[in-house]
Amino acid sequence: MTKSGAAYTSVRYSPPRAGDALEVRDLTRRFGERTVVDGVSFRVEPGQLTGFVGANGAGKTTTMRMIMGVLDQHGGTVLWNGQPIDSGVRSRFGYMPEERGLYPKQRIADQLGYLGQLHGMERARALAEAHRLLERFGLGERAKDRLETLSLGNQQRVQVAAALLHDPVALVLDEPFSGLDPTAVDAMVGLLREYTARGVPVLFSSHQLDLIDRLCDALVVLADGTLRLAGPVGELRGGRPEQYRLVCTGDAGWTRDQRGVHVVDLDGNTAIVQPSGPDARQRLAQEAAARGMVEFARLRPSLGDLYREAIS
Numbered sequence: 001m002t003k004s005g006a007a008y009t010s011v012r013y014s015p016p017r018a019g020d021a022l023e024v025r026d027l028t029r030r031f032g033e034r035t036v037v038d039g040v041s042f043r044v045e046p047g048q049l050t051g052f053v054g055a056n057g058a059g060k061t062t063t064m065r066m067i068m069g070v071l072d073q074h075g076g077t078v079l080w081n082g083q084p085i086d087s088g089v090r091s092r093f094g095y096m097p098e099e100r101g102l103y104p105k106q107r108i109a110d111q112l113g114y115l116g117q118l119h120g121m122e123r124a125r126a127l128a129e130a131h132r133l134l135e136r137f138g139l140g141e142r143a144k145d146r147l148e149t150l151s152l153g154n155q156q157r158v159q160v161a162a163a164l165l166h167d168p169v170a171l172v173l174d175e176p177f178s179g180l181d182p183t184a185v186d187a188m189v190g191l192l193r194e195y196t197a198r199g200v201p202v203l204f205s206s207h208q209l210d211l212i213d214r215l216c217d218a219l220v221v222l223a224d225g226t227l228r229l230a231g232p233v234g235e236l237r238g239g240r241p242e243q244y245r246l247v248c249t250g251d252a253g254w255t256r257d258q259r260g261v262h263v264v265d266l267d268g269n270t271a272i273v274q275p276s277g278p279d280a281r282q283r284l285a286q287e288a289a290a291r292g293m294v295e296f297a298r299l300r301p302s303l304g305d306l307y308r309e310a311i312s
């Protein structure tokens, strides 16, 4: 209380920190008459590498631009830690835009130092961090070169470094792996894992389904601007009907006549089957054993399989 008796309410500002979730709710965007993102909702959980997939034109870049506030939404909300996001929080995000955005003619270290300053870093710290990241990508020797003198893949590495410079609390990366060679992919995966280990939510778009399968903790699938699938990989895989590969000594055509068994594929002595439940699976296994079974193995769907099913 003050002498006059007035009470001050202290409002504590809590800065954004890694360990919170990024969420979009009902995000919608039109261009002219066309709705290109239509009521899309999903969460990017802290510490999870979340793959964002969909065909060309599905709406991934438009969604990421709305998350970052470079494009206004016509409906819906972007939330950080459950609260509508503002420019202060967004400035703590690391963003790699589709159009990239570094200057080809400027020297790499100067440019990264300047970017760090734009994010509120001291120039010396920004430069030190830039050099550390360039070293990680094997570009330490090139720090004084102009960006345009690097190969496209190496320019891409610098673009990634630019997104990571200011100790971001969340990462939104539009096709960060495109154009990278396998060594650079591994370096980048290792780097991103360091951020997720600190609780940073990472959303990245990609068309490389094998990479998504190898990397992702969670998946978001868009098709024609609508959400088709979203969630942790374990849950998405578990939610799919169980399928088995059955290899017999003779022709596997008999599986077609098994009660409660859907034959997904049949090729000579090999059948991919989907039993309707545990009883049907047991009957199938017994019949297979009686007929001479070589293999009866549960199939683990790849994220590519889940993606294809989701968009079909």
Ligand SMILES: Nc1ncnc2c1ncn2[C@@H]1O[C@H](COP(=O)(O)OP(=O)(O)OP(=O)(O)O)[C@@H](O)[C@H]1O
Pocket (backbone or CB within 6 Å): 031, 036, 054, 055, 056, 057, 058, 059, 060, 061, 062, 063
């Ligand atoms: N500025 C714009 N003006 C008009 N239409 C646009 C604009 N930006 C995007 N679109 C349209 O919105 C749709 C979604 O585009 P977007 O770039 O978000 O897709 P994407 O999933 O990122 O595709 P890609 O994988 O090819 O990058 C497309 O049909 C695109 O043509």
